[in-house]
Amino acid sequence: MSQPFATIAIVGLGLIGSSIARAVRQALPDTRILGYDRSGDVCARAQALDLCDGYHAEFGPELAEAQMVILCVPVGAMAVAATAMEPHLSAQTIISDVGSCKASVLTALRSALPQAVIVPAHPVAGTENSGPESGFASLFKGRWCILTPDDRADVEACGKVAAFWQALGANVETMDAAHHDLVLAVTSHLPHLIAYTIVGTASDLEGVTQSEVIKYSAGGFRDFTRIAASDPVMWRDVFLSNKDAVLEMLQRFSEDLSALQRAIRWDKGDELEALFTRTRAIRRSIIEQGQDDAKPDFGRTHQ
């Protein structure tokens, strides 16, 4: 595959940034990678893993060599990072990111870099782990990467960013930022919020000890603890940045939960069974479309 960019800059070398670096090394070995992280410790750890071709805790003139910069920092930190890089950017550099909310990030980037070519992106992939050590090259394979260019976006730049993600194994889709934020509110933000809540609820009971919660977690609870172990700062920013869509989805969820609560209270077994039958079909579709493991129990080890 021909490489869309000769040099890229990755800003933030955590799970996603370091996974991009590894995937680029594998799929686009001739692409030069400039690695940035404001933490010198993270830079040193990334260097020990040989993830990039250069490591910088601050932006400098070398940044102008990058044809694309990918911001892989929490969405609340995008504006600060963009402002810091502004003096060192070339006018041709494409600015992209991997943030989980797109409307707020686009606003922040446009405001910090009014003249820049901006192509926001969101690879819908991840794990519960953080830091440069937790990344891996196949993270984006078979996952979707959503581009949310606005009216001002350059068509050629969008094509190059799409080609980049395809080279890393992702499927690319394009939609507007507001719709992205609504879709992800339900497929990602609401699930995380609910998982964080239930894990909090379970650890605050007076009649059940925390040790019991842990011992008997295989009854279902442990499934929620995985995403409730995700990066706290990243997720704080997501909820605050996509507030309207998250609150709207939360409202709908609460209404549905109240309806189910009422069905239990009034012994409406048929209502329960009808819902529980319907939800089974969704899992089947997710597996058929390659978005989850077909093996039972997510393919967990059973031995």
Add this chain to the structure above:
Amino acid sequence: MSQPFATIAIVGLGLIGSSIARAVRQALPDTRILGYDRSGDVCARAQALDLCDGYHAEFGPELAEAQMVILCVPVGAMAVAATAMEPHLSAQTIISDVGSCKASVLTALRSALPQAVIVPAHPVAGTENSGPESGFASLFKGRWCILTPDDRADVEACGKVAAFWQALGANVETMDAAHHDLVLAVTSHLPHLIAYTIVGTASDLEGVTQSEVIKYSAGGFRDFTRIAASDPVMWRDVFLSNKDAVLEMLQRFSEDLSALQRAIRWDKGDELEALFTRTRAIRRSIIEQGQDDAKPDFGRTHQ
């Protein structure tokens, strides 16, 4: 290991019943297994898999040969099954079960079999799949099996049931039925209820298509679809049978969710971050205690 029982009867040959049969074949090969399922089709499928030493769609005189009967049917079907087996039981037969609620099951069994030796049990293990084909011998390894004998329970019988589950690889714990129902309401029943709800909410949106929900499910949503694919009848019965504890946990969860909703609405980032940091520690403990895979993403295949 010496076998606690020469002959056992398994009533209900679905995921749990068939897993017990497989585990017995492996760990206690000299134990004879009588298999029962009111569905002739399930009996035939279990026979094709060679799970038991005999297959019966109805109870008959052979049942008296079993030193232990394990009821592996939905908790709402326990009373009917117990009543049907009553004429064929020997007075010495230990009656056990694998139901996810214990107080209601104990009441049902005592009422159907007032003279029987009853040792209720709950192996906290399972997958989202149903039917005899979905069972496997290692399902109970390293998981907990909770016994909830009441004051009338025979100590020797409890010891034998405990030895049986230990032979299958489980750790055994004993507690009273009411406490079991409270603990499991939070570690199992509430998670299932919430998972069913969010999958329902996501499939009912007018602004987001079902195909989008499926495509972008790797953002977190897919984690919930696994347990929302669990057996509808089994779970309908669980919620109705453990109503009080489930409604109590649901109430606490809703309060906590409202608090988080308010924190988002009023931009209380510190509150969010504090909760999200706390929940991370719980996952760590679950992994340390061997109750979940240490591999990221539950050990899902990434390729």
